[in-house]
Amino acid sequence: METQEIQMKYPSGFELAVHMTKKELEYHIRLMAALKMFELGKVSSGKAAELAGMTRVDFLETCGRYNVSVFNYPPDEIEQELKKDIEALRKASN
Numbered sequence: 001m002e003t004q005e006i007q008m009k010y011p012s013g014f015e016l017a018v019h020m021t022k023k024e025l026e027y028h029i030r031l032m033a034a035l036k037m038f039e040l041g042k043v044s045s046g047k048a049a050e051l052a053g054m055t056r057v058d059f060l061e062t063c064g065r066y067n068v069s070v071f072n073y074p075p076d077e078i079e080q081e082l083k084k085d086i087e088a089l090r091k092a093s094n
Contacts, residue, residue: 001050027053034059039068044077 008029015025031052038048038059049059063070 031062035063035066035068038063044081045070 010025015022018025020028034043034048034052037043037051038045043051045059045063046056049056052059052062054062060070
């Protein structure tokens with residue numbers, strides 16, 4: 001997967017104010033961005049999971065912890081996503 005980088009400025013000591021290390025803060029910013037973009041329907045759960053640096057299954061479980069509905073697909077994408085999930089289950093059970 002090819003990646004891009006975004007630089008972001010934040011106040012000095014912000015990571016201390018939120019009781020995180022710099023690495024933890026970076027992770028949470030990516031996670032929060034992924035959750036919000038998914039919640040708003042801007043990206044799929046797969047793309048959001050990529051941004052958050054986790055598997056799709058882990059991302060969907062994380063949505064539950066942050067009260068983000070996993071059922072915000074546009075109607076035309078629901079069938080496509082269900083087909084992918086069914087195929088993945090078939091492969092896993094073989």
